[in-house]
Amino acid sequence: MISDELVQLLTPEGERVSHPEYRSELGRDEILGFYRDMVIVRRLCNESTSLQRQGQLALWAPLQGQEAAQIGAGRALAPMDFSFPSYREHGVAWTRGVPPRDMLRIFRATTTGGWDPQQYRHSLPMVVLGDQTLHAVGYAMGIQRDGAEEAVMTFFGDGASSQGDVLESFVWAASFNAPVVFVLQNNQWAISEPTSLQTKIPLYHRAHGFGFPGVRVDGNDVLAMYEVAKRALDNARAGGGPTLIEAYTYRMGAHTTSDDPTRYRVDAEVEVWRHRDPIERVKALLAREFGVHKVTFDEVAAEAEQLALQLREDVLAMDAPDPTMMFDHVYAESHPLVEAGRREMIELGISGGH
Amino acid sequence: MTQQSMTMAKALNEGLRRAMEKDRKVLLMGEDIGKLGGVFRITDGLQKDFGEDRVIDAPLAESAIVGTSVGLAIRGYRTVVEIQFDGFVYPAFDQIVSQVAKLHKRSAGVYTMGLVIRLPFQGGIGAIEHHSESPEAYFVHTAGLRVVVCSTPNDAYWMIQQSVEHDDPIIFCEPKSRYWEKGEVDLDNPPYGLFDAVVRRPGTDVTVVAWGSMVKTALRAADVAAEEGVSLEVIDARSLSPLDLDTIATSVEKTGRLVVVQEAPPTASVGSEIVAAVTERCFYSLRAPGTRVSAYHVPYPPSRIEDAYRPSVDRVMDAIDRVMGYDQ
Numbered sequence: 001m002i003s004d005e006l007v008q009l010l011t012p013e014g015e016r017v018s019h020p021e022y023r024s025e026l027g028r029d030e031i032l033g034f035y036r037d038m039v040i041v042r043r044l045c046n047e048s049t050s051l052q053r054q055g056q057l058a059l060w061a062p063l064q065g066q067e068a069a070q071i072g073a074g075r076a077l078a079p080m081d082f083s084f085p086s087y088r089e090h091g092v093a094w095t096r097g098v099p100p101r102d103m104l105r106i107f108r109a110t111t112t113g114g115w116d117p118q119q120y121r122h123s124l125p126m127v128v129l130g131d132q133t134l135h136a137v138g139y140a141m142g143i144q145r146d147g148a149e150e151a152v153m154t155f156f157g158d159g160a161s162s163q164g165d166v167l168e169s170f171v172w173a174a175s176f177n178a179p180v181v182f183v184l185q186n187n188q189w190a191i192s193e194p195t196s197l198q199t200k201i202p203l204y205h206r207a208h209g210f211g212f213p214g215v216r217v218d219g220n221d222v223l224a225m226y227e228v229a230k231r232a233l234d235n236a237r238a239g240g241g242p243t244l245i246e247a248y249t250y251r252m253g254a255h256t257t258s259d260d261p262t263r264y265r266v267d268a269e270v271e272v273w274r275h276r277d278p279i280e281r282v283k284a285l286l287a288r289e290f291g292v293h294k295v296t297f298d299e300v301a302a303e304a305e306q307l308a309l310q311l312r313e314d315v316l317a318m319d320a321p322d323p324t325m326m327f328d329h330v331y332a333e334s335h336p337l338v339e340a341g342r343r344e345m346i347e348l349g350i351s352g353g354h
Numbered sequence: 355m356t357q358q359s360m361t362m363a364k365a366l367n368e369g370l371r372r373a374m375e376k377d378r379k380v381l382l383m384g385e386d387i388g389k390l391g392g393v394f395r396i397t398d399g400l401q402k403d404f405g406e407d408r409v410i411d412a413p414l415a416e417s418a419i420v421g422t423s424v425g426l427a428i429r430g431y432r433t434v435v436e437i438q439f440d441g442f443v444y445p446a447f448d449q450i451v452s453q454v455a456k457l458h459k460r461s462a463g464v465y466t467m468g469l470v471i472r473l474p475f476q477g478g479i480g481a482i483e484h485h486s487e488s489p490e491a492y493f494v495h496t497a498g499l500r501v502v503v504c505s506t507p508n509d510a511y512w513m514i515q516q517s518v519e520h521d522d523p524i525i526f527c528e529p530k531s532r533y534w535e536k537g538e539v540d541l542d543n544p545p546y547g548l549f550d551a552v553v554r555r556p557g558t559d560v561t562v563v564a565w566g567s568m569v570k571t572a573l574r575a576a577d578v579a580a581e582e583g584v585s586l587e588v589i590d591a592r593s594l595s596p597l598d599l600d601t602i603a604t605s606v607e608k609t610g611r612l613v614v615v616q617e618a619p620p621t622a623s624v625g626s627e628i629v630a631a632v633t634e635r636c637f638y639s640l641r642a643p644g645t646r647v648s649a650y651h652v653p654y655p656p657s658r659i660e661d662a663y664r665p666s667v668d669r670v671m672d673a674i675d676r677v678m679g680y681d682q
Contacts, residue, residue: 116462131421140422143429335595336599
């Protein structure tokens with residue numbers, strides 16, 4: 001159920017709706033930019049699922065259905081802000097400029113990282129649920145000590161909302177008034193467990209108990225996500241402290257390529273959400289309000305197709321690394337056990353890449 | 355040379371003060387470390403002098419203390435974390451082994467995890483439960499971490515500064531039963547490298563390796579042994595990851611006998627590692643099996659009976675008798 005507490009600026013049919021606190025004044029180019037972002041990340045995600053099915057990736061965590069939540073939040077970030085994702089935030093990584101091939105390295109299992117997190121100001125995927133929320137708050141405490149006008153955004157899900165680290169991060173953010181925005185993508189399912197198992201109240205209500213504002217947003221409405229995220233970030237940068245944004249959305253696909261959602265949820269539910277698609281509503285708005293023609297949409301689709309082909313080519317070219325890379329960067333300074341391991345591997349000519 | 359006599363607690367306090375004076379990016383965070391100065395007073399007066407932004411009284415959640423220190427490290431800060439007691443470190447275990455230990459690797463060296471996690475550890479102070487444990491092996495087992503132990507005021511003063519300056523994450527173990535013993539501190543020059551083992555007492559018959567509280571026990575055993583005509587060489591391991599095996603092996607090649615004394619239980623312990631590594635390296639020098647003197651494989655007992663749990667001079671001597679007996 002989508003409740004009336006939800007901030008929504010664009011209906012699933014692409015009609016604008018007014019909201020007492022938020023309004024979107026974005027023009028054609030910005031909205032078309034969001035549309036392009038969402039089409040591209042969905043297409044790249046589909047390509048990644050195919051690559052996994054074809055044995056080219058160890059795993060993939062699809063984002064279908066959550067494009068608006070991620071693009072809206074990600075595009076609200078200023079260049080100097082820093083973001084701490086979970087493992088499904090390919091859309092946010094895209095907004096930070098992380099090359100898609102680098103996002104896939106960890107899923108190709110050629111690295112445990114993938115990109116330079118300081119270069120893109122976007123941290124590495126986090127698989128242990130909720131750990132990154134504490135890193136985000138700590139980083140925000142660093143911003144305070146530097147006297148910088150920057151903010152931090154961190155992403156987690158309805159499942160991770162039960163993790164102690166997430167709740168501790170709420171305490172810390174409130175106690176230190178840290179410039180951090182928590183983006184909770186409530187996609188209704190934590191693998192097979194429904195949100196009702198994680199909480200008995202709307203998740204955004206939790207923020208009030210910790211002493212900071214919580215907002216529930218239509219996570220499939222990129223305009224609402226952008227406006228709410230932008231205001232929360234501005235507020236954080238101005239010293240107003242943390243905000244919890246619950247992006248109410250849906251995971252259209254499987255949890256990961258190892259999952260089989262038909263075992264725990266019904267098609268009818270998925271169909272309801274298919275009609276709330278985050279991309280179609282923006283397309284309808286662009287066509288009707290800004291007279292964007294089919295040729296433009298076709299150009300976006302063609303660009304996405306080209307990027308998907310490029311991604312496939314890049315992934316297929318990623319070979320197993322030299323096994324001695326496992327000894328690199330374990331420590332900042334030399335450690336005898338690591339060096340002994342490296343020597344042994346080289347002396348015995350141990351290989352093991354596949 | 356400027357020498358000053360002080361307790362280990364004071365030496366840590368002075369070492370932290372000097373580290374904070376040298377680098378404004380050094381922060382302290384922990385429970386009750388501000389106005390109170392920590393339950394052991396290690397940070398006494400530091401918040402008054404360096405302010406609340408640098409000496410941070412933390413809400414009571416160990417995982418968050420370590421997790422936010424990771425975020426501060428990503429931002430370029432070096433946080434010295436105080437875990438109030440050894441037995442309270444486990445809520446932070448995930449952040450330590452999954453994040454602190456791995457993020458330098460995962461980021462290909464971009465993230466410097468130069469944080470120090472201070473851990474008042476070991477028993478012998480008559481405390482209630484969860485206040486006397488020896489969890490060092492958990493951290494030694496984890497690649498990406500380093501683990502050091504101070505056992506004298508001079509080491510405490512210098513090793514805490516060396517740890518703060520080091521770019522890898524360091525679990526800094528402090529033997530709380532030694533906090534109040536005085537010793538000479540050289541305020542000018544560090545005595546050793548951070549990861550060096552040190553021969554505290556030279557000897558010829560048995561190499562005894564110990565760390566933290568057990569160094570003193572081993573030295574007392576050496577006095578007793580000397581009266582019986584047995585010469586113990588006592589090595590203070592100081593660093594448990596990495597282990598300074600060169601110093602230990604050099605000694606064992608001379609003595610032919612190894613006894614490791616530790617307050618931790620024996621199974622898969624640092625003592626096990628030292629015995630295994632020395633056996634692999636010094637097999638033909640050994641005249642007796644490497645032997646561990648440990649606590650027992652039981653939870654830390656009520657402290658009224660802790661002296662029966664922690665290795666005593668008598669139990670060390672029993673092990674010395676055993677390793678000396680193989681020649682007969």
